[in-house]
Amino acid sequence: MHIPDGYLSPQTCAVMYAAAAPFWYVAAKRVKKKLTTKTVPLLSVFAAFSFVIMMFNAPVPGGTSAHAVGGTLMAVVLGPWAAAIGISAAVLIQAIFFGDGGILAFGANCFNMAMVLPFVGYFIYRLIAGHAPFDSPRQWIGAAVGGYAGINAAALAAAVEFGLQPLLFHTASGTPLYCPYGLTHTIPAMMFAHLTVAGFAEAAVSGGVVLFLHKSMPGVLMQTPAGKVAA
Amino acid sequence: MNIMKEIKKLWIGIGLLALLSPIGLLATGDAWGEWSAAQFKKMIGFIPQGLKRFAGLWHAPLADYTVSGTADSTGYIISAIAGILLVALLTWILGKVLVHRKN
Numbered sequence: 001m002h003i004p005d006g007y008l009s010p011q012t013c014a015v016m017y018a019a020a021a022p023f024w025y026v027a028a029k030r031v032k033k034k035l036t037t038k039t040v041p042l043l044s045v046f047a048a049f050s051f052v053i054m055m056f057n058a059p060v061p062g063g064t065s066a067h068a069v070g071g072t073l074m075a076v077v078l079g080p081w082a083a084a085i086g087i088s089a090a091v092l093i094q095a096i097f098f099g100d101g102g103i104l105a106f107g108a109n110c111f112n113m114a115m116v117l118p119f120v121g122y123f124i125y126r127l128i129a130g131h132a133p134f135d136s137p138r139q140w141i142g143a144a145v146g147g148y149a150g151i152n153a154a155a156l157a158a159a160v161e162f163g164l165q166p167l168l169f170h171t172a173s174g175t176p177l178y179c180p181y182g183l184t185h186t187i188p189a190m191m192f193a194h195l196t197v198a199g200f201a202e203a204a205v206s207g208g209v210v211l212f213l214h215k216s217m218p219g220v221l222m223q224t225p226a227g228k229v230a231a
Numbered sequence: 232m233n234i235m236k237e238i239k240k241l242w243i244g245i246g247l248l249a250l251l252s253p254i255g256l257l258a259t260g261d262a263w264g265e266w267s268a269a270q271f272k273k274m275i276g277f278i279p280q281g282l283k284r285f286a287g288l289w290h291a292p293l294a295d296y297t298v299s300g301t302a303d304s305t306g307y308i309i310s311a312i313a314g315i316l317l318v319a320l321l322t323w324i325l326g327k328v329l330v331h332r333k334n
Contacts, residue, residue, distance in 0.1 A: 006285040057257075099291030177280050220238070
């Protein structure tokens, strides 16, 4: 889901930076208010986890691949605003040092993976977990379903950004200038990869780690009562 | 309950994931929409003009998580460790700046 440079027109990239900017602004304010010297190390842990988990590509039928992001997990533990900061940091390092995702497309990639993903994931998590007690299965089930929904929402956002390109940006003769595939092609392709593979990977990562933390490291969650830190 | 001890354990887990990361290389297909400009020639017969123009905008030092002169899996592990350290450093700095400004 890391859109490389060249797939989106510079105009689209500018719009996506503009869409991401208010999230970064509010996230910085929220995190500043809620972050303590004790929770900063957790932000680093989960951002680093997100970075490394994105390296675990899983094969998608048809010859492509996809991966989990770990964004809903971060949103469940630290709140969606902290997740927006943490995933943006991971996506920035990926773009600059590893060429995974573009520089022009950084705003779009952050909008999809660092904003749409954790907020949708967190919303679904809250719907399911509600005010269920700390050790209720609704906590990890909510995290798993939220993970599945969040990454698919992000994939849909990326598919729309890709798919609008040939419609909006082409030569006088109609030859596409950027991503050549339209919405009828990008949406099924992206959704297939994420509904069948990446969604389950993200669900397993979110639900699995939340369950593990509840069982083995409640201290981490006590420090950051699900979503209270930066929500 | 000692949170620092738990955080240390989490870092060990992340280190283990870095060592296991070459598992991610088993899926050899590109992610959808992440092909190189050259691959378009094969897929649709031409490289879209704008795509060609911007695709090479930035040359990442460890492009595609490879380290020149090392095997793919070695480069992948080195990339994982480097990336983890860089992300940790960046978030640490962000945390410092934000928390410092508050105090």
